[in-house]
Amino acid sequence: MPHDVTMPQLGMAQDAGKIVSWLKAPGDAVTKGDALFEVETDKATMEVEAQASGFLTGVSATEGEDVAVGAVIARISDSADDEGPAPEAPAPAAQEDTSDALPEGKSVTMPQLGMAQDSGLLVNWQKSPGDAVKADDVLFEVETDKSTMEVEAGTDGYLAATLAEAGENVPVGQAVAIISADKPDAPVSRSVASGGVEEAPVSATETVEEKLTEPKATPSKPAVQSTDGRILASPKLRRLALEQGLDLSRLVEAGHPQPFHVSDLDVLKALPQKSARPAAAAATASRHLVAKIAGDALPGFAKWSAEAHGMTDPDALLAGLAGAALPDATCVAVERFGASKSYAVGGTNSLSDVTETEDPPDLILRDLRGTTIRSADMGGETAPVLTITTRRKGLRITLDCAADQLDAQTAIQLLTDFADRVEQPLRHLL
Structure with a gap:
């Protein structure tokens, strides 16, 4: 095709x-x-x-x-001979949108945010028909399958016409707004779905009266729903909700009109908590981190430790390196080829003090070197799990744990320190 x-x-x-x-x-x-x-x-x-x-x-x-x-x-x-009629370059969409029925001015088109993008979802309008705009004012937000971006007006003037509504997909290059140099007497508001049929214009008087009688923080919004089930929300709100652990789907369940903006953050916070769900969600949340290092220094380190210091148990060496990366750990279990041994690390940095124990582990180290497994994402267990696998050049170290086992900073520090010790184990002895 x-x-x-x-x-x-x-x-x-x-x-x-x-x-x-x-x-x-x-x-x-x-x-x-x-x-x-x-x-x-x-x-x-x-x-x-x-x-x-x-x-x-x-x-x-x-x-x-x-x-x-x-x-x-x-x-x-599909074929070099499939010339067919040469495709004609269509007239810019701005020419259609600036016909006799529309105000004169500069068209703002749906941008192409990716080379393979054919259309963009208009998430919401940041300006209303008739508003004065500056060139760097955000006019609307657009979402593709890869990103959400704010689109600026690009010129000073007045928003004389909006040619698409929030929640509609607009083809790339098609005009979605017109900015005029002079304040329009009757700003135009259209939808893509209307097929170009002009809806009732919003008069300048009505626009002014609406601003005077309705608080700006709580404007009346149409209940827009995307056709593919996506939640329509501004990028800033998505970021704030993620940072604060808030679920935007709760606004959808509550019937709050989309698209959602930062002003809806207080509404989301005020929604009643579902019984036992937040605690259960926190308990089941997991962390999955991956580090990659060049080379594998562990075999050489194990050989040197055995010859120079008589430490002949490579699992004890691994347990010592892992225990030093998590200062609160007192016991580390090492799993290799189906067998498991636990070692008391006791908060010491001396590898010679690591001894076998029957205590339950605070940390599990799963050594999959020598197997055909190249990556692991097996979820958390009763304790945080560090997994070592072989990659083409070096090692991959994965940390899996529940969110209530390690906070984010401790998890990052554990994986970073252990990866550094595995990459240069001799530095552990300094």
């Missing part, structure tokens, strides 16, 4: 790009990831990669030509 090659949007205020040069000729075989052409904007020159494998056909833009963002300039086809 042919894949259209379009002019990407490399900047939020970019309307078009200049084809500097084609790096592949019509009929050439291309592989996904190959550089197809160079494009120049007012800020940068970049290589654009192929998003599919096949043959370059239907090239319709020449070197030195300015092409509108989103315009089809070539195809990647």
